[in-house]
Amino acid sequence: MATVERSPCREVSDLTIERYIHNVLEPARKAEVEAHMADCRDCTAKLQQAQALGEKFVAEVLPRTLPAPLRTAPETVRPQAPPSWLSWPRLAMGLGMAAACAVAAVAVVSLAERGTPGTRPRTHGAEGANTATELRSDPGEGTQLRGQGVNEKGSDGWRVYGKRGSDVFLVQPDQELRAGDTLRFVPDVSGAAHLMVVSLEAGGRFNVYYPFGGTRSAQLSTPVGEALPGSIELDSSVGSEMLYLLVSGRPFDVQAARAMIASRMTGGGAGPDADSGLRLPAPDFPHSNSDFRVLSLPIRKVAP
Amino acid sequence: MTHRGRVEQLYREWGPLLYRRCLRILGDGSEAEDAVQDVFLKFLERLPRHHERGTTLNLLYRMSTNHCLNLLRRRRLTPGGLPEGHEPPCPQAGPAEVAGRRLALAEILDAADETDRLILYLVAHDGLTQEEAAEIVGISRRAVVKRIAKIRRTGPVEGMGR
Numbered sequence: 001m002a003t004v005e006r007s008p009c010r011e012v013s014d015l016t017i018e019r020y021i022h023n024v025l026e027p028a029r030k031a032e033v034e035a036h037m038a039d040c041r042d043c044t045a046k047l048q049q050a051q052a053l054g055e056k057f058v059a060e061v062l063p064r065t066l067p068a069p070l071r072t073a074p075e076t077v078r079p080q081a082p083p084s085w086l087s088w089p090r091l092a093m094g095l096g097m098a099a100a101c102a103v104a105a106v107a108v109v110s111l112a113e114r115g116t117p118g119t120r121p122r123t124h125g126a127e128g129a130n131t132a133t134e135l136r137s138d139p140g141e142g143t144q145l146r147g148q149g150v151n152e153k154g155s156d157g158w159r160v161y162g163k164r165g166s167d168v169f170l171v172q173p174d175q176e177l178r179a180g181d182t183l184r185f186v187p188d189v190s191g192a193a194h195l196m197v198v199s200l201e202a203g204g205r206f207n208v209y210y211p212f213g214g215t216r217s218a219q220l221s222t223p224v225g226e227a228l229p230g231s232i233e234l235d236s237s238v239g240s241e242m243l244y245l246l247v248s249g250r251p252f253d254v255q256a257a258r259a260m261i262a263s264r265m266t267g268g269g270a271g272p273d274a275d276s277g278l279r280l281p282a283p284d285f286p287h288s289n290s291d292f293r294v295l296s297l298p299i300r301k302v303a304p
Numbered sequence: 305m306t307h308r309g310r311v312e313q314l315y316r317e318w319g320p321l322l323y324r325r326c327l328r329i330l331g332d333g334s335e336a337e338d339a340v341q342d343v344f345l346k347f348l349e350r351l352p353r354h355h356e357r358g359t360t361l362n363l364l365y366r367m368s369t370n371h372c373l374n375l376l377r378r379r380r381l382t383p384g385g386l387p388e389g390h391e392p393p394c395p396q397a398g399p400a401e402v403a404g405r406r407l408a409l410a411e412i413l414d415a416a417d418e419t420d421r422l423i424l425y426l427v428a429h430d431g432l433t434q435e436e437a438a439e440i441v442g443i444s445r446r447a448v449v450k451r452i453a454k455i456r457r458t459g460p461v462e463g464m465g466r
């Protein structure tokens with residue numbers, strides 16, 4: 001026997017339900033809605049479902065998602081949205097593929113570049129949120145630290161988010177990080193840009209974090225302020241490490257990135273890298289004087 | 305009230321709306337929780353000192369809808385369709401309606417302009433009137449009508465009549 005499908009009543013929209021719950025309906029409309037619901041099981045069920053979801057949110061979701069920075073940030077800080085950790089799996093490179101890329105990178109690049117022993121890409125996360133300072137570069141003065149979410153027109157910036165367990169935090173300069181912590185990178189770069197995230201460890205090891213294990217820069221494809229695909233998990237090695245975001249209007253390769261960073265280590269030890277306490281290796285490759293913009297963030301990997 | 309207390313109060317007051325909205329569009333509790341946090345933090349960045357509740361509701365409704373549509377658009381797996389299980393549980397909807405809504409959503413996500421996508425979703429998918437859509441989008445009803453007419457010229461979408 002054929003059955004006739006009954007369409008549910010759509011007289012009361014989701015918006016109207018919300019307005020009803022928040023008591024912002026005009027009195028006449030509110031009376032209409034109540035009169036309709038008195039005779040409509042569909043719309044009554046919809047209202048009850050919405051109220052139940054609201055109760056669930058308050059009882060279960062709110063306690064674990066009330067963003068951490070809002071509990072701890074200074075009054076004057078305006079929070080910035082952290083990357084959406086749970087969405088990473090859809091964007092991130094799979095571990096197996098990442099490892100393969102890392103191997104390929106080591107094979108192609110004969111210098112000290114490493115696909116990333118010391119780290120590995122990650123593909124999962126959990127809820128959490130935070131805020132704090134962000135890094136800004138000034139093309140005229142090299143990398144600078146500028147505090148608390150200043151977003152100056154015409155300058156590039158980036159944020160590095162860390163995640164430990166279910167806690168998500170904005171990585172501060174010289175912050176201590178442990179094995180198992182994962183990092184995500186959020187460039188705030190306008191216009192067509194090619195970029196690479198690399199790091200230099202105190203022992204001289206050079207890592208390419210984005211594109212992970214790659215040998216060439218990637219063209220920025222995420223909207224301004226959104227996290228780059230994938231994440232990096234720190235291994236158990238300890239010591240200082242400088243993270244770099246290199247940005248250029250043109251594609252560049254890892255040798256050029258190394259050269260650019262090396263050029264920042266010269267000049268009598270002056271500059272922000274020297275301030276970090278890193279003992280960086282002398283450059284052993286040609287200096288590249290290109291249109292790079294470089295932002296840096298020192299971190300310290302410590303034993304758990 | 306302290307800053308923290310104010311923030312928590314706002315989250316407690318408006319979080320349920322954001323959660324319902326994000327869950328409705330994304331269909332996944334974990335993703336919805338992420339989206340709620342993202343939208344709420346954006347909301348705090350632009351929170352006016354004085355605000356009227358109806359206006360705030362409209363703003364949050366718009367922000368959460370836009371945010372989730374952008375997420376869906378980026379995560380769309382196949383042209384012409386969204387992954388199975390995308391639609392949130394809706395005991396009142398029959399299979400044909402769910403399938404129809406999925407198709408319509410695919411068309412909506414194809415719209416190039418963010419405002420067009422929002423209007424399409426609100427009117428064709430949510431069943432709002434043009435007047436309600438105008439309130440949410442923050443433009444005049446006339447502007448909504450014009451945009452709908454433009455969308456119709458490029459391809460008909462069911463449910464754009466009211």
